[in-house]
Amino acid sequence: MQLGFTPAEERFRSEAAGWLEAQLSGPFRDLRGESTFSAHLERRLEWERALGAARYGCIGWPAAYGGRDATLAEQVIFAEEYARAGAPWRIGHMGVELAGPTILAFGTDAQKARFLPPIARGEEFWCQGYSEPNAGSDLANVRTRAVLSGQGAQRRWVIDGQKIWTSLAQFADWCFMLVRTEEGSRGHKGLSYLLVPMRQPGVTVRPIRQMTGEAEFNETYFTGAVTDADHVVGAPGDGWRIAMGTLAFERGVSTLGQQMGFRNELDAIIAAARANGMVGDPLIRQRLAHAHIGLKLMRYSALRMLSSAQAGRLSNEAYTYKIFWASWRKKLGELAVDVLGPAAEVAAPTYEWELLPRLFLGSRADTIYGGTNQIQRNIIAERALGLPKEPRGS
Ligand SMILES: Cc1cc2nc3c(=O)[nH]c(=O)nc-3n(C[C@H](O)[C@H](O)[C@H](O)COP(=O)(O)OP(=O)(O)OC[C@H]3O[C@@H](n4cnc5c(N)ncnc54)[C@H](O)[C@@H]3O)c2cc1C
Numbered sequence: 001m002q003l004g005f006t007p008a009e010e011r012f013r014s015e016a017a018g019w020l021e022a023q024l025s026g027p028f029r030d031l032r033g034e035s036t037f038s039a040h041l042e043r044r045l046e047w048e049r050a051l052g053a054a055r056y057g058c059i060g061w062p063a064a065y066g067g068r069d070a071t072l073a074e075q076v077i078f079a080e081e082y083a084r085a086g087a088p089w090r091i092g093h094m095g096v097e098l099a100g101p102t103i104l105a106f107g108t109d110a111q112k113a114r115f116l117p118p119i120a121r122g123e124e125f126w127c128q129g130y131s132e133p134n135a136g137s138d139l140a141n142v143r144t145r146a147v148l149s150g151q152g153a154q155r156r157w158v159i160d161g162q163k164i165w166t167s168l169a170q171f172a173d174w175c176f177m178l179v180r181t182e183e184g185s186r187g188h189k190g191l192s193y194l195l196v197p198m199r200q201p202g203v204t205v206r207p208i209r210q211m212t213g214e215a216e217f218n219e220t221y222f223t224g225a226v227t228d229a230d231h232v233v234g235a236p237g238d239g240w241r242i243a244m245g246t247l248a249f250e251r252g253v254s255t256l257g258q259q260m261g262f263r264n265e266l267d268a269i270i271a272a273a274r275a276n277g278m279v280g281d282p283l284i285r286q287r288l289a290h291a292h293i294g295l296k297l298m299r300y301s302a303l304r305m306l307s308s309a310q311a312g313r314l315s316n317e318a319y320t321y322k323i324f325w326a327s328w329r330k331k332l333g334e335l336a337v338d339v340l341g342p343a344a345e346v347a348a349p350t351y352e353w354e355l356l357p358r359l360f361l362g363s364r365a366d367t368i369y370g371g372t373n374q375i376q377r378n379i380i381a382e383r384a385l386g387l388p389k390e391p392r393g394s
Contacts, residue, residue, distance in 0.1 A: 002141040002191075003177045003300070003303055004303075005073060006073075006307065006380075007210070009071075009073050009074060009077060010154060012070075012074050012077060012078075013077045013080075013081060016056070016077065016078050016081045017081045017085065019056065020056060020081055020082065020085035020087055021085060023050065023087075024085050024086065026048055027050075027349050028043070028050065030043060030217035031044070031047055031087070031088040032041055032085075032086045032087070032088075033086040033317075033355075034089065034101075035088070035089055035355060035358070036089070036214060036358075037089060037167075037168070037214050038091070038168075038170075038171065038214065038216070039093075041091075041171070041226070042089050042247070043218065044088060045091065047087075047088060048090065048091060048122030048125075049121065049122040049123065050122070051092075051122055052066065052120055052121035052122035052123070053121070054335075055067065055068050055120075056078065057092065057096065057119070057120050057121070057122050058096050058100055058116075058119060058120045059074065059075055059078055060074075060075045060101075061074070061100065061104065061116065061120060062104075065104075065112060065113075065116035065117055065120055066116065066117050066119075066121060067120060072256075072306055073306055073326070075257065076256045076257040076302065076306060077257070079256070079257020079258060079260070080257050080259070080260040081260075081266035082257070082260075083257070083258065083259075083261035083264060084260045084263075084264075086264070087316075088167045088250060090264060091168065091171055092119065092122055092125055092126070093168070094126040094127055094128055094167065094168055094172070095124065095125055095126035095174075096320070097118040097249060097250070098126070098128060098176070098246050098249055098250055099115070099119065099174070099176045099195075099246075100115075100116055100119050100120075100228055101246075101249045102176065102193075102233060102242060102245055102246045102249065103115050103116060103195075103233060104116065105245055106193075106233050106234050106242050106245060107233050108230075110230070111195070111230075111231075111233065115174070115195065115248055122360065124173045124174060125168065125171050125172050125173050125174075126168075126172050126173070126174050126176060127166050127167060127168050127169040127172035127174075127175045127198070127220075128166065128167065128175070128176060128246075129144075129163040129166055129169075129175045129176065129177035129178065129196070130142075130163070130177075130178050130243065131163060131164050131165045131166075131221060132144060132161070132162060132163055132164060132165055133162065136165075137371070137372055137374070137375050139178065139243070140187045140188040140191075140240065140392075141187075142178050142179065142180055142191060143161055143180060144159065144160070144161025144162065144163065144177070144178075144179045144180065144222060145159070145161055145179060145180050145181070145190065146158065146159045146160075146179040146180070146181050146194060147181070148229055149183075155228075155229040156226040156228060156229060157179075157181075157194055157196075157226065157227050157228075157229060157231070157232070158224055158225070158226055159177070159179060159194070159196060159202070159222040159224075159225045159226070159227070159266070160222055160223060160224060160225075161179070161221075162219065162220070162221050162222070163175075163177070163219075163220040163222070163224055164175050164208075164217075164218075164219050164220070165206070165208070165217045165218075165219075165369075166217055166218045166219070166220040167216050167217045167218075167369075168216065168217075169198065169205045169217070169218040169220045170207060170215070170218055172198045173197065173198055174195055174196065174197055174198060174234070175195075175196045175198050175203075175220070176193065176194070176195055176196075176246070177193070177194045177195075177196055178191055178192075178193060178239050178240075178243045179192055179194055179239070179267065180189065180192075181236050181237065182236075182237060187392070189237070189239035189240075190237055191237070191239035191240050191243070192232050192234075192236045192237060192238070193232065193233040193234055193238070193242040193243055194227055194231055194232055194233075194239075195227060195231040195232075195233065195238040196222075196225060196227040196231070197227060200225060200226065202222060202223050202224045202225030202226060203220065203221070203222055203223075203225050204220070204221040204223070205218045205219075205221075206218055206219040206220075206221075207222050210361075210365075211364075212353060212358055212359050212361045212362050213351040213352060213353060217390075222388070224341075235303060247370070247371065249369045255322070255325065256302040256305065256306065256321075257302075258325070259295060259298050259299055259302065262298070262325075262328075262329060262332070263295060263297060265329075265332060265336070265356075266288075266291050266292065266295060266332065268335050268336075268355055268356055269288070269291075269332070269339055269356060270288060271336060271383075272336075272339050272340055272356060273288065273339045275321050276339070276340070276341070276343075278338075278339045278341075281365070284335075284338065284339060287331075287338075288335070290368075291331070291332055291335060294324075294328045294331075295328075296329065297324075298321075298324065298325055299311040301317065301320075301321060301324070303322075304317065305317065305318050305321065316383075316384040317384075319376070319379055319380045319383060319384040320380060320384070322370060322371065322376050323367075323373050323376035323377065323380070325366075326366035326367045326373065326376075327373065328366060328368050328389025329363045330363045330364065330366055332359065332363065333359045333360035333361070333363035334360065335363070336356040336357070336359050336360050337356070337357065337360045339356075340357070344356065344357045344360065345357070346373050378390055
């Protein structure tokens with residue numbers, strides 16, 4: 001196991017850190033520390049384009065599609081420096097971390113050429129259409145239907161149904177969707193993975209306001225929405241396999257670099273505790289120390305996973321990563337409000353929250369999206385420990 005980075009990787013770190021610092025103390029200084037999902041939208045879109053122009057948008061992708069062919073270690077380093085610099089949360093997240101890697105892994109050459117460069121340039125944005133009112137953890141219960149209609153060049157998928165909790169759908173140009181394409185099929189059979197344009201009359205997006213005050217996610221209705229017949233990733237009917245590939249990206253190595261952001265949050269809690277004297281409370285001190293230890297554990301687990309991933313495989317320990325960080329961060333949010341006391345309950349008149357109360361409110365979702373903690377435990381039991389599979393419908 002490699003417990004650090006090589007000199008070449010450290011050189012990459014200082015180059016990336018230098019670029020980020022120049023941008024965030026120069027033309028994008030107004031975006032430094034921006035941790036909301038969507039405030040200052042126009043500036044955030046400019047930021048995405050600036051990342052793209054410097055080829056820092058999707059560094060792990062092949063240079064042919066706008067990336068830098070960066071290694072996994074370099075991707076983690078960039079994510080660390082990104083958070084250390086206080087760069088804004090990325091509106092391009094869904095395309096960069098989920099749609100793009102899925103298309104790279106499973107898409108045709110034509111799909112790669114059509115979809116990857118605009119994501120890398122920060123020009124096209126994506127959302128994820130998996131969940132439905134009756135299909136969350138039980139994703140195989142998807143009911144949204146798509147049928148092929150028309151002839152020749154006019155052949156299209158026609159899509160009807162409802163998705164829910166669709167993050168960033170209000171800004172998205174495209175949606176990668178899991179839909180049922182075989183009449184009468186059930187469970188994970190008969191599903192397909194479609195790429196669907198969002199800006200068309202058949203798509204309606206209704207924001208859902210969350211307790212953070214933001215409407216990060218939405219209800220999304222598809223009523224006779226269309227997409228080209230060849231905008232299916234994998235074969236029709238092979239959607240479950242592709243969708244699981246995307247979820248592996250969502251739960252896996254793409255999250256390894258986020259600890260620097262967690263470090264910033266823990267440091268903000270420590271600063272608040274120093275400022276209001278809570279740092280003298282023995283129980284708070286213990287919880288701060290515990291949070292620090294959890295962060296270190298994540299760091300070394302990440303390095304261990306990185307070592308095994310670079311050796312060509314992800315170790316079984318990787319399955320524990322999502323549940324660990326999500327549970328840790330939820331506790332961190334609780335610690336933040338306990339340190340702040342009643343001040344944690346005060347929002348700006350416009351219902352805008354400071355970083356730490358927003359951490360508390362937002363981190364409640366960490367143990368839900370990308371698979372709930374209960375689902376992660378099932379995954380650990382079945383895939384890592386080889387225990388008998390949970391009974392499931394066909
Ligand atoms: C902030 C946020 C953003 C999201 N963004 C998106 C998005 O962009 N696109 C998208 O498609 N979805 C998105 N989701 C939805 C997310 O994927 C689902 O909420 C999640 O999969 C859980 O599904 P559910 O909400 O239907 O809960 P349910 O599946 O109904 O679960 C309810 C409870 O039952 C438990 N449970 C369910 N099945 C089992 C089981 N087999 N064993 C043990 N316990 C079980 C769950 O753990 C949970 O506690 C987002 C969710 C959140 C919170």
